[in-house]
Amino acid sequence: MDTLLITRRPHASPTPPHARAALLEDPGFGKVFTDHMVTVRWTEGVGWHDAQVRAREPFQLDPAAAVLHYAQEIFEGLKAYRTRGNDVVLFRPDANAQRFLDSADRMAMPRLPPELFVSAIEALVRTDADWIPTSEGASLYLRPFMIATEAFLGVRPAAEYTFCVIACPVGAYFKGGAKPVTVWVSDAYTRAAPGGTGAAKCGGNYAASLVAQAEAIKNGCDQVVFLDAAEHRYVEELGGMNVFFVFDDGTLVTPPLGGTILPGVTRDSILTLAKDAGLKVEERPYTFEEWQADAASGRLKEAFACGTAAVLAAIGEIRHAGGAFKIGGGSEGPMTTRLRDQLTGIQRCTAADPYGWVHKIDMDG
Structure with a gap:
């Protein structure tokens, strides 16, 4: 596919720096989220389209959305790290992109091109880079996922999907060091x-x-x-x-x-x-x-x-x-x-x- 341009619509009221700093002091795991998300839509006959970095907000789903009834849903998990040299890096995102493809195949969902998977993650990390914690063992956890959004109650693969990436700062998994x-x-x-x-x-x-x-x-x-x-x-x-x-x-x-x-x-x-x-x-x-x-x-x-x-x-x-x-x-x-x-x-x-x-x-x- 041709490279899909990811447009950027910044949050109108992002978290103030002092409030963000307070949240980053002890973010826990999966409880604090950044200001933005990336969404990309897929429609049968059109393919992937409407790629955006946008304010993180609730989805509007029809009560008959296929994900709610037939569990057409897949996800991934990876982290962004800020290095001592102040670079921001990911670890093997290509492997996560390939596994996402394999999961989509098994769940009869559309294949997301690996380059779009990685580009979406990069776009979100760039936008919310201030949310990357710098304390020992901390990182920015990234959750790419795809859900079936077509409103239809027949048992078949859906004709509409949304791919999304959200992020949350996380502290060290083991406080006080690793333990058995x-x-x-x-x-x-x-x-x-x-x-x-x-x-x-x-x-x-x-x-x-x-x-x-x-x-x-x-x-x-x-x-x-x-x-x-x-x-x-x-x-x-x-x-x-x-x-x-x-x-x-x-x-x-x-x-x-x-x-x-x-x-x-x-x-x-x-x-x-x-x-x-x-x-x-x-x-x-x-x-x-x-x-x-x-x-x-x-x-x-x-x-x-x-x-x-x-x-x-x-x-x-x-x-x-x-x-x-x-x-x-x-x-x-x-x-x-x-x-x-x-x-x-x-x-x-x-x-x-x-x-x-x-x-x-x-x-x-």
Whole structure:
């Protein structure tokens, strides 16, 4: 497609600097939002059009909008960072753009060109650059998403969609430094089944996980771990994060992709870093029984979860209906620390980036 011009309609009454500064002192996660958003419309027979940076405001949706009835919706999550040199950078936005395409294909939604995906994010970051926090570990979280907006109650792909990008400043995920999490292994619920939407980043996957997450919290845990739907034996992923296991011989193991696991950008980055460091890396099925046995024998030294929000989070304790066990005494292991430091160093431009993962935004563009 030809490059779509994104027009700019600035907010008539943006947040005053003093009020913004107060909000940035402790933004939390997903509670404080910037002044603007980007919207792009898609209409059958026309394609993508009407791209705008505009004031963030509520959508006007018809009660029969397809997203409200048939859940045609996908999203992504990534961050913008301000470096020590005062540049503003993104981390692997091309990977998020590709996953957005793959999710759209699975959900029978229009394909958003990757260049438009990245351009929309850049346009919003330029406009709301003053909202990028500068405190240690903070960033500007970006949420691109697409919803079906056609007013129609028939069961078929919609003929109208809206792509949108919103942003919120977020503080460090772990206040006071990273700490191991406690997880609950669900034996009552599954996240995804073969042939389902597990590899798509769609809202329905997360809605289906909430009851299991509530079960985890009830049992004093931070996150839920899902097993496979077919045999209910194999570890797949956490409610919103991929999972890795580190063994005494230095081998790194993670469950394989195959349609039921979300192909995380952080997951892929860790695999690359580990392989280039000369570690033995295996993407293979791993049962919950093996997890318990390897932890008991001491063969399993570390386990960690990974995702955009937390980057890497050590798993210290695992609870389940039959009891509980710890890994490495419940403390974070050296491999987890090393990989997180290496990855965040690249993301924030305090370490070399031999992969070309860092995407610098031209703030004058």
